[in-house]
Amino acid sequence: MSNPPSLVSHPLLDRVTERQRSLILVSLCTILGAAAQILMKKGADPSIHGMIPTIVRIFTNIDMFIGYALYGISAVLLVLALRRGQLSLLYPVIALTFVWVAVLSVIVFHETLTPMRIAGITTVVLGVGLLGLGGSPTADPKASARPQAEEEAA
């Protein structure tokens, strides 16, 4: 196409910053999400059963409360990031949450990561990372348009 250079370079620049913004947002989500899981586990009381007592627990236990708050914040941020970002890029980052939770479980709860568990977690991370590559072309029109635009710029 015969677009003047200024029109080619500007959308490209915008796209790069938008992509970075999504990446930063999703990375933040994984950290908040992992922290939320740790706090929820810390605050969970094995002797509490049933929906209402659990809800009461959320509002009476500080770990549970902060855990739920972080969980909510990370969910909203994730929705914002996924709305704009490229799924193939974001899913592998999301999968990092599993790594953070595993590492934090060892540090905070002194859990042991058996070789089998490490293999299982690694496999799950791979699977979730792969998910992003399976998106339909229609779901992310920008993604399919990008290589062409970059070729034009080059």
Next chain:
Amino acid sequence: METPVSSMIWVLSASFVGSFGAVLLKAGAIRLERNWASLFLNWRLGAGVCVYILSSLLFVRGIANGELSLLYPLVALGYVWTMFWSRLFFGEPLTKIKFVALFVILAGVAMLGGAIGPK
């Protein structure tokens, strides 16, 4: 600390219930109009949030006993459910890569649950 099978079942149920939360949120989001009232009058969005909260309560019940490093990755099974619902409710294609991802996630979950390989 041992992780009881019941905890795994709680977490897996949470992932199943949670996948419907995703469906409801998506169904609500595509009907969303550009005004604030529509955000609060949209019953699908409200139902989606409620289902997510219900799912989190099941999850907490599960992680109260057992190890988080084993239980949390089981949540990934939710992606598998969501893939099926996306196909069923929104006609999103189940691509070859998604299918491979599905089996990789299943394999990982099975490894963690002790269904395959040594303990």
